[in-house]
Ligand code: SF4
């Protein structure tokens with residue numbers, strides 16, 4: 001019995017930053033890297049199933065990223081995952097959700113997990129596509145924003161609850177194996193102490209290239225391309241006060257300013 | 262001195278009139294008692310050795326010497342309790358002299374006499390011996406009576422066994438056994454003393470016709486007085502001989518029972534307190550124990566993780582309650598009393614480690630079962646070290662608490678509110694969840710540039726610290742300090758965004774792995790910079806860099822801002838500040854005052870401004886923690902409990918006409934401002950940092966500060 005948990009290293013931003021010279025992303029210097037917030041919950045959910053089963057459940061975490069992303073992978077391992085997989089190729093620098101899903105589909109083929117838990121989305125780009133695309137590529141059922149899960153290792157179906165708009169909830173049964181995108185708050189993720197993270201170095205991590213997975217650079221072409229990233233001008237608002245005449249005068253002045261008169 | 266007698270005859274009868282069976286019985290009982298004593302000692306040592314080895318008693322001789330001096334001068338017992346300390350000293354010296362005296366008799370009668378024929382217990386020696394023993398008895402009984410008065414009538418809260426960490430209906434709540442033991446101990450010693458005197462008196466009455474005895478009776482003044490009284494009520498020599506027999510046995514059995522029970526009762530503190538004092542680590546309040554973060558496990562979760570030293574520690578507690586009284590957690594109703602923590606560990610050890618064989622399986626220490634330490638107890642601690650400071654027998658509660666916290670952190674067993682803080686520390690090196698790059702943002706509010714110590718040499722490297730960098734209130738102080746340094750012409754710099762928290766609180770919350778990583782990174786950075794000394798306004802940072810970094814290879818000269826300011830004023834780099842017409846009081850930060858002994862510099866700075874300084878009730882080494890330490894500033898205080906800072910604010914409010922409560926630490930500032938609000942004292946007095954007051958006296962006030970009260974500019978984006 002095996003659960004695969006794909007995780008991502010995300011970047012968080014200070015409130016003062018500068019853009020990269022090509023204007024397509026933020027300058028690396030202003031970013032702090034961390035394990036995706038949502039992935040703390042998906043990893044925890046897998047670990048809870050593993051611990052409840054006592055024995056015989058393996059939790060494998062997978063990450064698509066360069067050696068920098070080892071930190072995020074090790075955080076997940078420190079929490080108690082058994083093994084890690086890291087896939088990287090320089091051609092992946094601009095990978096999007098679907099390219100990542102293609103790689104993960106190959107990882108699933110290799111690992112043959114019984115379940116795949118992804119985070120509901122990444123907290124930096126938030127496109128929430130990876131889980132869905134992976135399920136599509138595998139032909140597995142998929143459930144998004146899962147906020148409660150009842151699943152016994154090896155069972156042929158799982159019962160889950162999903163959050164819908166407007167405070168509605170939906171309870172459903174899903175055929176297994178399946179890809180579940182896990183929502184925040186489904187559990188209380190544990191803390192990985194720094195000592196645990198360091199010691200997780202001793203846990204096995206398979207480092208794979210695209211080649212190892214039988215993929216070429218053309219297989220992982222992103223579906224979209226960022227043309228420009230920028231901080232929009234802040235909108236302005238002004239509360240006009242005074243007598244009706246004063247207000248009218250101010251309004252006229254503003255109109256003139258905007259029309260450049 | 263002994264005009265008409267052969268000195269050989271001036272001595273005391275021992276076993277005269279004893280039939281053989283009685284003599285044999287006595288020796289059997291005596292050897293039995295010594296046997297029980299020795300067995301007990303061995304069993305206790307076996308218990309201690311079931312902990313890990315600490316090596317805390319070496320080097321033996323210097324440690325023994327220090328301990329011996331403390332035992333003789335009673336300094337630690339007299340501290341903040343002069344009367345009790347003096348009474349204890351009377352008991353101690355009385356007991357010791359009586360013990361030595363009795364040993365001399367044994368030596369003469371059972372060892373040197375029979376073996377070499379050498380007898381010395383007679384003549385002038387005997388007379389002085391008699392006098393010494395009589396006075397020692399007075400000293401002992403006098404001290405004991407005071408202690409009885411103290412326990413029975415003074416109703417001191419510290420001697421009350423009410424405990425905050427259990428509710429009365431829990432099975433291990435009851436400490437009345439200790440109360441009974443305390444009284445039994447006092448009574449047993451008093452009875453031994455009183456029967457000794459009576460015994461002496463009846464012997465005199467019995468032998469009143471022997472001038473070699475009677476003529477010298479005043480060498481035992483108390484005994485002689487009692488003998489005259491006995492004669493007065495009509496006791497004759499024959500009757501006295503019978504009474505003597507009864508008293509002799511009563512006194513003998515009492516004394517021998519006492520000896521036999523030493524290792525099993527409170528009496529053992531005679532030895533355990535000495536063992537504990539000898540193993541005392543003078544650094545215990547400043548430096549938390551280092552741990553191998555690569556090892557299999559970290560921290561204390563099992564009783565067998567405790568070292569032999571800590572097991573002796575918990576056995577040495579005399580329940581004097583000084584730590585209980587000093588502890589801010591206990592005072593504010595949190596479920597922690599350092600005394601009860603120690604006593605629970607003691608009972609757990611007695612229960613699990615003192616039998617012939619060890620119980621099967623691991624002996625968990627942290628949990629909710631009988632005598633276990635509860636996680637909420639451990640999280641209540643503020644690591645203020647008030648307990649370690651005042652314990653007369655050198656018990657080190659704080660390192661034990663931190664060690665147990667390490668196990669809790671490793672286990673993820675802590676308030677979920679702490680998790681974002683720890684993650685932020687891992688990711689960004691600060692506890693406030695802020696981006697690294699934001700750390701030096703406060704410098705933008707200055708009208709001058711601070712040097713970048715990473716790229717140019719400076720005289721003084723200013724380690725700013727977390728709260729001083731990010732907390733809006735503390736930032737004002739930080740800016741003020743920068744301006745004072747500039748005004749004093751100091752060549753100083755900061756580490757800008759590369760500074761991370763020094764890790765004092767990280768270590769004390771129990772995240773040792775993270776602490777060591779921070780320490781190593783900070784030391785590497787500091788070592789790559791050129792500077793002469795470090796200064797910081799944060800006592801926590803000060804403590805850790807000063808006392809904890811050397812272990813990781815970081816040896817720096819570091820000053821707290823208060824000492825630096827005091828020096829700058831003294832040397833004239835800061836012109837003599839103007840006099841401020843305020844009545845102020847000063848709150849010593851734990852990590853500066855008690856823990857590092859820096860109590861005078863801030864007061865001298867205050868003095869230089871001519872303010873009227875009125876001391877708080879608890880000051881200097883007895884300062885009362887604001888409640889922020891040990892990572893508690895990251896944890897919410899339950900609303901139903903009083904905050905330590907509120908107790909402190911109320912204490913300050915008792916000073917009539919107080920204008921300013923002066924603090925000297927960013928965390929104290931944060932806590933005590935809240936405490937002042939929480940107690941409704943906002944309109945009565947202000948809370949200010951020493952630095953701010955000095956700036957006012959120097960005429961560097963707010964007017965010159967650029968946009969201090971404006972919100973910091975956000976998003977200065979250039980796309
Ligand atoms: S360190 Fe302070 S808060 Fe902690 S137990 Fe000791 S006295 Fe109490």
Ligand code: SF4
Pocket residue numbers: 577578579580581582583584585599600603651652653654655656
């Ligand atoms: S631990 Fe020390 S200070 Fe506290 S009650 Fe025991 S002997 Fe007294």
